[in-house]
Amino acid sequence: MPAVVDLKNVSVVRPAKILLDRISWTVRSGERWVILGPNGAGKSTLLQIVAAAMHPSSGKVRILGERLGRVDVFDLRTRIGLTSTAVADSIPASESVRDAIVSAAYAVAGRWHEDYDQEDFDRAGQIMGELGISALSDRTFGTLSEGERKRVTIARALMTDPELLLLDEPGGGLDLGAREDLILSLEALAGSQEAPVLVMVSHHVDEIPLGFTHVLMMRDGRIVASGPIDKTMTSQNLGYAFGMRLILSEADGRYTARRAAYTHRASGAA
Known part of the structure; x- marks a missing residue:
């Protein structure tokens, strides 16, 4: 399969700080x-x-076959979808959900005088249906819950x-119900043959949707483990990434992790 x-x-160095340290990843x-x-x-970096x-x-970066530094990044970014808190904050509170989605066709946040045809609105309607948010179409963005x-x-x-498609901590700030709704939407997306390649950043193993195939674990700007999720997601690897002894559990494809209990030498032991 192509990369x-x-x-x-790849390294990213700032004064007195190495954000990424010789990362190689495909x-x-x-x-x-x-x-x-x-x-x-170093996840967000x-x-x-x-x-x-x-x-x-330093280092070499190729994205969608294009070499970073030798390509017009504005053209390249049109081929990449990104969700983040910054993107959400850029959408006007008074914007309808339908317009907040369809305006991405012009890479703007907030409709002005762009012309959209029925194909654009049909595309937006299809996506809303797939993500289970069709009922929100006429709501304004500012009235939505964090999960919505x-x-x-x-x-x-x-x-x-x-x-x-890049997802930067999509579960951040959500309550249990909203997070589970989001995970179900991501599971449907991950299971679709028409979905783009997905990369999601998270702090929590219980946010990993079914259908995700690989995991990359980082610590101090370095990769500590990388590979197929069923082989790489282990208590040892996860504990090393987070700097503590962890017990990892899996049930029906979903993960949970907890800190291992401290052990104490018995009183009076020789």
């Missing part, structure tokens, strides 16, 4: 990746590189039929 993302010895067509790690591990929103200090906002931004990212 959709190909990083070789994502191929048809794969669904989750990037795990604690705060400060890595996602910015893959989104063509940041250039590395997350699913609308995913729909917006899918509007342009991207080849690569």
